Each structure stands twice: as structure tokens, then as C-alpha cells.
Amino acid sequence: MNHHLSDETVAGLPLSLGRAELLEEIMSTPVLDDRPVATADRRRSRWLVPTAVAAAVALLVGFGAWWGSGFGPSGDDRTGQVATAPGPETSFRAVLDAPGWTVDNVYTDSRGGELSYVNGDLSFEINWYPADSYADYVEDRRHITDPPSDGEPVEVLGLGAQMWAYSDLDHTAIREPEAGHWIEARGDGMDEAAYVALLGQLRLVDEHAFEAAMPASYVDGSERDAAIQQIIDGIGEHLDPVIPPGSQRVGFSSDQNDPYHLGADVAGAVACEWLADFDEAHSAGDQQRMDRAAAALATARDWPVLQDMEERGDYAEVVYDYADQVARGQVPEGYAEGLGCEG
Amino acid sequence: MTDGREETFRRLYAEHFDAVLGFALRRTDRPEDAGDVTADTFLVVWRRLAHVPAGDEARPWMYGVARRVLANHRRGDRRRTHLGERLRRELAAAVPDVSDGVVQRADVTAAMRRLSARDQEVLELHLWEGLEPREIAEVLGLTTVVVRPRLSRARARLRDLLGEDPGNDPGPPGHDPSRHPQLTRKERP
Numbered sequence: 134m135n136h137h138l139s140d141e142t143v144a145g146l147p148l149s150l151g152r153a154e155l156l157e158e159i160m161s162t163p164v165l166d167d168r169p170v171a172t173a174d175r176r177r178s179r180w181l182v183p184t185a186v187a188a189a190v191a192l193l194v195g196f197g198a199w200w201g202s203g204f205g206p207s208g209d210d211r212t213g214q215v216a217t218a219p220g221p222e223t224s225f226r227a228v229l230d231a232p233g234w235t236v237d238n239v240y241t242d243s244r245g246g247e248l249s250y251v252n253g254d255l256s257f258e259i260n261w262y263p264a265d266s267y268a269d270y271v272e273d274r275r276h277i278t279d280p281p282s283d284g285e286p287v288e289v290l291g292l293g294a295q296m297w298a299y300s301d302l303d304h305t306a307i308r309e310p311e312a313g314h315w316i317e318a319r320g321d322g323m324d325e326a327a328y329v330a331l332l333g334q335l336r337l338v339d340e341h342a343f344e345a346a347m348p349a350s351y352v353d354g355s356e357r358d359a360a361i362q363q364i365i366d367g368i369g370e371h372l373d374p375v376i377p378p379g380s381q382r383v384g385f386s387s388d389q390n391d392p393y394h395l396g397a398d399v400a401g402a403v404a405c406e407w408l409a410d411f412d413e414a415h416s417a418g419d420q421q422r423m424d425r426a427a428a429a430l431a432t433a434r435d436w437p438v439l440q441d442m443e444e445r446g447d448y449a450e451v452v453y454d455y456a457d458q459v460a461r462g463q464v465p466e467g468y469a470e471g472l473g474c475e476g
Numbered sequence: 477m478t479d480g481r482e483e484t485f486r487r488l489y490a491e492h493f494d495a496v497l498g499f500a501l502r503r504t505d506r507p508e509d510a511g512d513v514t515a516d517t518f519l520v521v522w523r524r525l526a527h528v529p530a531g532d533e534a535r536p537w538m539y540g541v542a543r544r545v546l547a548n549h550r551r552g553d554r555r556r557t558h559l560g561e562r563l564r565r566e567l568a569a570a571v572p573d574v575s576d577g578v579v580q581r582a583d584v585t586a587a588m589r590r591l592s593a594r595d596q597e598v599l600e601l602h603l604w605e606g607l608e609p610r611e612i613a614e615v616l617g618l619t620t621v622v623v624r625p626r627l628s629r630a631r632a633r634l635r636d637l638l639g640e641d642p643g644n645d646p647g648p649p650g651h652d653p654s655r656h657p658q659l660t661r662k663e664r665p
Contacts, residue, residue, distance in 0.1 A: 137585065137604065138571075143498040146570045151563030155515055156489050158559045159522045160482055238622050249622060254592040258618075276520070279548055299547050302593075321594060393625070446625040447609070 223339040225314035227259050227290065228346040231334040236348050239391050245314070255322040257331055262317070264310035270317065271295065271307055289316070289332050296329075304328040344390075352390050360392075361385050364399045367437035372429055375403055377410040396438040397448045397473075404433065404452050405474035412464050423462070430456035485522055492538055493518075495605075499542050502604050504549075507571035508564040513549060515560035517542040536614035539605060543615060587637040595630035602627055 226246060234250040234257065241247070249258040262270070275281040277297040284295025289308040296306040305319040318335065320328035338346060344353045352360045365385060369375050376382055387398035407429045414422035433439060433456045439449035451472065455465040468474070496517050500510035520541045521528060529537050584603075588596050601612045613623040 137502050138498060140494045140498040143501060144494040146567070148497075148563060148566045148570065151511070151560065151566040152493060154562045155518070155560040156486065159489075159515070159519050160485060162519065162522065162559075164481075164523055164525075238625070240622070247622065254594065256594060258622075276524075277544060279516075279545075299544070300550065303547075322592075446628050448624070 223312065224337040224342075225312040225316070226261055226338050226340070226343045227316050227318070227335045228338055228343065229257055229259065229331065229334060230336050231331060239347060239351070240394065241390065242388070255320070257318065257320045259335070260317045261314050264313050264315055267307075267310050267315045270315075274305065274307060277305075287329065287332065289318070290335055290337055294332075298325065301325075306332060347390070350392050352392060352395055357387065357390075357395070360395060361387060361399055364396060364438045365403075368400065368403055368432075370437075371432040371435040372403075376406045377426065377429070380406050380410070382406060393442055393445045393448075396442050400433075400436060400438045400442075400452065401448070401472045401474070403436075404430065404455065405469070405472055408455060408459070408465065408468050408472075409474070411459050412468075415462075415464050427456075427459045427462075430459050481525060485525060488521060488525075488528065488534065488538075489518060492535055495535055496538055496542055499539055499605060500546065501567075501571065502600070503546055507567035509549060510571075511560050511564040511567045513542060513545050515563065516545045516548075519559060520545070532611075533614060536607065536611040539601070539607075539615040540617065584634075584638065587634055590637055591630065591633055594626070595633055598623065598627050599630045599634060602631075 226248075228248065229250050231250075231252075234252045236248065237251040237256070238249045239247070245260065245262040247258065247260050249256060251257075274295070274297050275283060277299060284297045284306070287294050287296045287306055289306055292309045292311055294306045294308040296304060298304050302323060303319070303321045304323075304325060305317060308316045308318075318332060320331055323331070344351065347353075365375060382402070385399050385402055387395050389395040389398055407426045411423055411426035411430070414420075414426060430452075433449075433452050439452060442449045455468050455472070458465040493514070497510060497514045500513035500517070501507060504510045504513065517538060521538060527537075528534055588599060591599070597616070598612060601607045601615055607615065609624040609627055610620045612618075612627065613620045616623065
């Protein structure tokens with residue numbers, strides 16, 4: 134393959150006739166189906182969303198992959214922990230109970246969740262969604278094939294499901310709704326037989342069992358306030374006061390369970406406060422206040438929470454970059470969006 | 477209504493044709509195949525026009541479609557339409573003559589082949605299409621919180637293979653990436 138051409142080079146290729154002809158050809162074809170996706174699910178009704186699956190009680194397997202080093206033991210401490218058998222009303226989440234697979238990422242919110250596992254180069258991702266989005270997702274997945282078609286019938290956690298193949302080594306299955314939710318599971322890097330075998334190792338869990346199945350570093354609701362305070366204390370060792378004088382902020386909060394996302398919420402909130410302070414001072418031409426904010430942000434590289442997050446993603450790097458820009462007297466463009474600042 | 481539909485499609489076609497074709501050319505061995513992928517991708521856009529997100533989200537959405545179309549082609553699915561025959565011929569004649577204007581160095585390409593398919597795909601979207609994590613997430617149907625660490629790890633692995641940071645010298649990306657990082661983490665409804 135020698136066609137790693139830039140788009141600019143592509144634009145310069147002599148293709149005008151073919152390009153124009155294709156446009157007219159396409160518009161002469163009938164429109165088969167153009168049912169719009171419900172607005173509320175726009176961001177999640179994608180063509181290639183991974184997905185789905187499964188079920189019941191949580192036995193812990195190794196969690197060595199969880200946030201690299203420094204967070205939590207290997208997981209053996211919870212191995213064998215069995216949660217209370219869940220009732221059907223609340224057991225819409227699924228976990229994978231298979232040797233060799235470790236939790237790589239977890240994200241939950243009020244509408245659903247996402248849980249990914251890795252095993253070497255293999256990955257397995259579980260998503261659960263509210264039942265009202267089921268039809269849209271099935272319709273999207275039907276277009277994995279051309280022409281669109283229903284998936285191969287399979288059983289997942291005792292319910293009917295449809296399975297499609299993105300490739301020989303990449304499969305997804307959508308399970309019928311139950312308990313107000315439906316599940317999709319996607320396995321990448323394995324053939325169909327291995328994928329189906331993993332589907333059989335899913336377990337439905339309620340919230341309690343789900344939390345029990347997470348790595349030791351998972352921050353559940355009862356641990357969250359203390360975790361937030363620990364983050365603030367760590368920042369406070371290098372930055373006093375932690376937030377600018379005159380700030381209207383009253384405490385810090387987060388609904389995240391993953392240490393990385395929790396850290397981003399809290400450290401991001403502190404950074405946002407100082408960036409906003411710098412922004413206001415810059416607009417007002419208040420050099421002294423600008424210097425104070427710049428000095429505060431210059432401590433970011435010492436914040437333990439950001440140091441812990443460096444290995445897992447780019448959030449810390451972005452905060453450092455903003456601090457550097459502020460040190461140069463610049464208001465970082467788009468910082469509020471970049472860090473997810475409130476308001 | 478029909479006129480509005482055609483007008484919308486013409487606009488999308490004009491705005492994104494080069495990007496979609498570039499996406500396909502960078503991932504296929506034969507330029508004619510890239511023509512097929514482009515034709516099939518825009519056929520999907522035409523048929524599912526109401527699904528195309530507005531604004532900046534349109535291109536990642538189209539990349540996502542093109543990715544699926546490409547996967548079908550790689551599986552050996554026979555082309556079911558006869559659209560774009562002239563484009564195929566023009567591509568077959570034009571692309572082999574092009575030796576400049578590539579998106580990355582040969583050594584980076586070689587190193588990327590040594591990565592896992594998953595790492596490769598994330599890096600390709602970042603280095604070739606110039607996409608930020610939020611946009612990559614849209615293409616892959618994942619959330620940004622999943623993509624960001626995956627991309628970071630993939631970059632680190634490539635950096636280890638090359639002994640340098642590939643992101644500093646990938647050559648010009650497919651289109652201008654965002655000027656600032658997109659780390660919005662609350663994209664879920």
C-alpha cells in the first residue's frame with residue numbers, strides 16, 4: 134500500500150468527472166430507509182458501537198490491568214466474593230467471569246454503562262442501555278451487513294439475542310431488553326467460537342454485585358467522599374488555597390467510580406477554578422491576580438492525582454499544557470470545553 | 477422536500493468527498509477499491525441522510541460508515557452496486573503517479589504494522605485523519621473515556637518502536653485537527 138495520501142493531495146487528483154458522475158448516480162437510487170434516530174440517543178446510536186451482554190453473580194478475576202500500578206492489588210483479595218442473587222428488576226448490568234480477563238475501563242451514568250475487559254490483545258466490551266433505545270440500535274446493527282439483515286440468533290443470559298460479525302475476529306451481539314435495559318457485548322481479536330464462549334461466561338448483576346465485581350481501586354458510593362478529600366488534600370500540599378479567593382465553589386463532587394474519571398472531575402474542577410480566575414484577571418488587566426493564578430496552576434505537575442493519571446490518559450498532560458500557556462500570559466483557547474469545566 | 481434532501485446531500489458530498497476518499501485510499505491496496513468504498517459510503521449517507529449528525533460530527537460519522545464498508549469489502553463481500561465506475565477508472569490512472577503528499581513516513585508505517593490491530597486503528601485515525609479522541613470515539617462507536625487511554629497507550633507503544641514521538645512528526649494529517657484538545661467527558665445522554 135503506498136497510498137497514504139493527505140486529503141489535500143486527494144483533492145488535487147484529476148477525478149472531477151468520476152466524482153460528479155458518482156454524485157448523480159447515488160442520487161438516482163431509491164431511498165430505502167431514512168428513519169431518523171431519536172434525538173436523545175443521537176450520540177449513542179452509532180453504526181459501530183460495540184456491545185453487549187450479560188449476567189449474574191460476581192466472581193472476581195484478576196484485575197492487574199486496572200489503572201496500571203499504584204491502584205489496588207491484583208484482585209485476589211476479592212476472588213470468591215459472591216453477591217446476593219439479584220432480582221430481575223435491577224439486574225440489567227453484566228460482568229464477565231472468565232480467567233485471564235481483566236477490567237480495563239468502566240463508566241456508568243444514569244442511563245447505562247460501559248465495562249471493558251482486556252486479555253492481551255483481545256478485548257471484550259459490555260454496554261447496557263435503557264430499553265427505549267433498543268430498536269434504534271438493532272436497526273443500526275442490521276446495517277453491518279449489506280443488504281441489512283437481522284443478526285444470527287443466539288442466546289445470551291437466557292434471552293434471545295442477535296449476533297453480527299464486523300469481521301472474522303470482531304463480533305457483536307444485542308440481547309433483548311429485560312428489566313428496562315438491554316445489553317450489547319462486543320469481542321475483538323477472537324473468532325466466533327471464542328466470542329460465543331465468552332458470551333456464555335457473562336453474568337447478570339445488580340448494582341451491589343456489580344460494585345463487588347470491580348477491582349479494588351473502584352470507588353463505590355460509600356468511599357467517594359473520602360477519595361475526593363484525599364485528592365484535595367494531595368493538591369493542598371502544593372497549593373494553598375486550593376481554590377482562588379472569592380470563588381463561589383462550595384466543595385467538590387463527582388459521580389464517578391473509576392479513579393481516573395474521579396480524578397479528572399476533582400483535579401479538573403480545581404484547574405477550572407484557577408483558569409477562570411486567570412481569564413477574568415486577564416480581561417480586567419489585573420496583573421497581580423494573573424500572576425497569582427499562574428503560580429497556582431504551575432503547581433499542577435506536583436499534584437499527586439495528576440501524576441497518578443499520567444499513565445492512563447492525556448488529561449494530566451492537557452492540564453500541564455494549559456498551565457504552561459497561562460505561565461506565558463495566555464488564556465488557553467477552549468479550556469472550558471477541554472477540561473469539561475462547569476457552566 | 478426532495479429538493480432539500482438533494483441539496484443537503486450535495487453539500488455533504490462536496491464537503492466530505494476528499495476526506496472519505498482519502499480515508500479509503502489510506503486503507504486499501506488498490507485505488508479502485510477505495511473508489512468502491514467511497515461510493516458505498518456515500519450511498520449509505522444518501523439513504524440515511526436523516527441520521528447524519530450536524531456540524532463537526534458529520535465527518536467522524538462518515539468515517540464510521542466508511543470503516544464498516546471497508547470491513548465488508550475486506551471480508552470479501554462482492555460489490556453489489558455498479559456505482560462509481562468512472563471514478564474507479566480515474567483513480568486507477570491517477571493514484572499510482574502520486575508520490576508526494578503522503579501523511580506519514582515509511583518507517584512510521586512499518587512500525588505501526590507491528591502494533592495490534594486495535595492500536596493501529598486508533599493511531600491511524602489520530603495520525604492519518606487528524607482526529608482527536610472525541611472524534612475517534614465517534615468513529616469507533618466508543619466513548620471518549622475509553623479512547624483516550626487507548627490512544628495514549630498506542631502512542632507510547634509506537635514511540636517505543638520508533639524511539640521518538642510519532643505525534644510530533646506524522647506529516648500533514650488528512651485534515652486539520654482541532655486546535656485544542658477535546659476532552660468533554662459527559663457526552664452520554
